[in-house]
Amino acid sequence: MDSDFLNAFTQPAVLDQFLEETVIAQGEKRKFIKPTSSNNSKLEELKLLLIDWLNKTLKEEHIIVKSLEEDLYDGLVLHHLLEKLGGLKLDVDKIALTEKKQRQKLSVILEAVAKCLQLEESQLKWSVEAILSKDLLSTLYLLVAIAKHFEPNLAMPPNVQVETITIEKTSRGLRTANAVECITGNKENLEAQSKDDAFDELFSRAPDKLNAVKKVFLQFVNQHIGKLGLNVRDIESQFADGVILLLLIGQLEGYFLNLRDFFLNPASTTEMLHNVNLALDLLKDGDLLNFSVNSEDIVNRDVKTTMRILYCLYSKYKTKET
Incomplete structure (x- = not known):
């Protein structure tokens, strides 16, 4: 800091x-x-690319975007963008002049985005209040998600x-x-994402097999943390605070984690993020993680990300005896 x-x-x-x-x-x-981060050249490159993309996409609507923070907060640009890219007809006024109307408009728009992108609330990195308050980080996450969905070939700067x-x-x-x-993935990850990995395939095309895979992971996890008197029943929620993941890594890698280094009973999101970041660092140090992970995804209970991490451990230690 x-x-x-x-x-x-x-x-x-x-x-x-x-x-x-x-x-x-x-x-x-x-x-x-x-x-x-104000002098971050890659950040400026991304902002300029998104502004150029918006202006080209909305040229026929005679909309000109000059600032992502100042021009998107009221929902007008986002409204036109979704109509243009997704053919969505939203039941909201084109222009919302009062803050109350803008908030209502953004609520409808962002709900439509989540539905279109098939995102659950826990996966969203933006909110009505954040966009309305001209929050650049949330606005960038939102635009990158929309661009990746509707314009997958848009050459966004990596990493x-x-x-x-x-x-x-x-x-x-x-x-x-x-x-x-990390607002955009690194080059290797972007290339990997362009080809559906096994978990993308599992979630989108074989959801009937999802529970079977979860069961295998749960058996693997409980096999190794059972000796600590712990039992995991739910992958979606029980890994969110990082505690089980840290204890599992310790059991598999054969070392003791000092209780001073992490929060055994995290009481806030900040403490949960600390635990998850520590776990990710341990995985990287042990060459067990070959892709970038946003710790917030784990805390926000993104089950696909959690399962990818568990698979890294499972792949190496599935034959390890307790």
């Missing part, structure tokens, strides 16, 4: 101004792209990463956490 940025937040005057401008309520959590800071207002003050997020 940038020390100057953190120091600024510890100064009462700046902190009060920040809270007033961003209206962070008690218990609310907000994520921002850190100022240190666009940004530093983020999550700020949560608690009863004790501000809690901050930093992370590095």
Whole structure:
């Protein structure tokens, strides 16, 4: 985390101004792209590409986008984009002038996006409030997802990463956490994604076999963590906090994890992310992970990502005796 940025937040005057401008309520959590990413050339390249793509796509509608933050928040551009690309007819006004109308419009639009892209709520990296508040990170995630679905051949720059800071207002003050997020995959991953992998095939074309694969993974996991007195019944939820994954890695790799290094009973998303990031680092150090993973996907219970990680462990240790 940038020390100057953190120091600024510890100064009462700046902190009060920040809270007033961003209206962070008690218990609310907000994520921002850190100022240190403002000179990120790949990020700028992605922004310019998306703006150019939007303008070419919506040329016949006489729409000109100059800023992703300023021109998309009210839903007008997104409305035209979905009609143009997906032939969707949304039951909302073309122009929404009040914030209430804009929020209603965005709600309908984003619901249509999720349905069209077949995404569950836990998989969404954007929200009505985030887009409405001109949040660049959420806007980028949304546009990249739409572009990948409707324009899979659009040559987006690979491995666009940004530093983020999550700020949560608690009863004790501000809690901050930093992370590095990958908005687009790296070149190898993008090429791999262009060809449906086994799990894409499983989820889209053979859902009837999905439960059988889950059962195999559950047997494998319980075989190795059973000696700790633990039992996993649900892949979707029980790996989200990173605890089971860390303990499983320790059992398979044969080392003890110091309880000081992770949260055995994580009480917040930040603590869950810490656990998952630690697990991913251990997997990378052990050459057990050959693709990039966004830790938020695990915390958000993305079962496909979780199963891919379990498969990496299963492939190496399926014959390991307890």
